[in-house]
Amino acid sequence: MTTTEAPTVITAIIGREFHYARTSAELEAVLDLLLVDGESQVFQWDRPCRQSKDGAINEFPADRLRLTCRDGWGALNYMSPGAHGDLVDSLGAEEAPPVLPFDEEGDLWFPRSASLPLAEVREAVAEFCRTGLRPTCVRWQPGHWY
Template sequence: MTTTQARSVITGIFGHEFRYAWTPDEARDLVDAILYGEPEQFAQVYVWDRPCRQSEDGTVHEFPPGRLRITTDRENGWGALNYMHPGTPDGDLVDSFNPDTDESAPVLLFDDEGGLLFPRSASLPLDQVRGAIAEFCRTGARPTCVRWQPGEWF
């Protein structure tokens, strides 16, 4: 009997631009683009058995249920994460949590179009954000390398 392991595809969405990663090197490049690429400071990442896609007219909308949303403040070295996966036992909507947050941590935008904000306690140093994105790209599950708190926004 032969077993075939499904190959994951990572979809990164920057604004309305879709980028895909099939290999570990491409995944690393995608993480770098999320953290340091221009001009977007907002990204979403999906891990699935095929590329996510969406048509211009909205008739095609193919995404898995789990998603990692990332906001970065590159100039100051901060980022925040939002993980959503409906129906999971560990909470279907959570934001990153930094127990050491103080007034020096920025309040980051969750959504630039809606003006929604992350709580200040969601702000993490970019190296922690990098680790969480990389873990999500490998596993497709909520990253365990950072702490989480209940989220407000989808």
């Protein structure tokens, strides 16, 4: 019996725009966009995520990686509402990093301890895109339902 793996599609929502990556070249381009200052969400699934303006279509997997990048720093929030209800924020080692917004419009902020240098954020996002699981290359702390 032969099994075939479903292709993986990365959906990145940057601002309010959807970007998709199916190839390694497309993934590198999306990673570059994600690390520009702003708030984003990333999903790994067997198809593109999609949403209609009227709310009739709302197709996303349960697991999500959210990130904010600003001025050479980033913070991550991983959510997997499955059996273990994983909800965590990144945990940085720097002593005085900046505080980054989780959702600037909603005036919600990551804890200061969540801030990481951008190189670590890129590595974690790339790992999530490969595995669809919480990245192991960074440390984590309990997150919040913002």
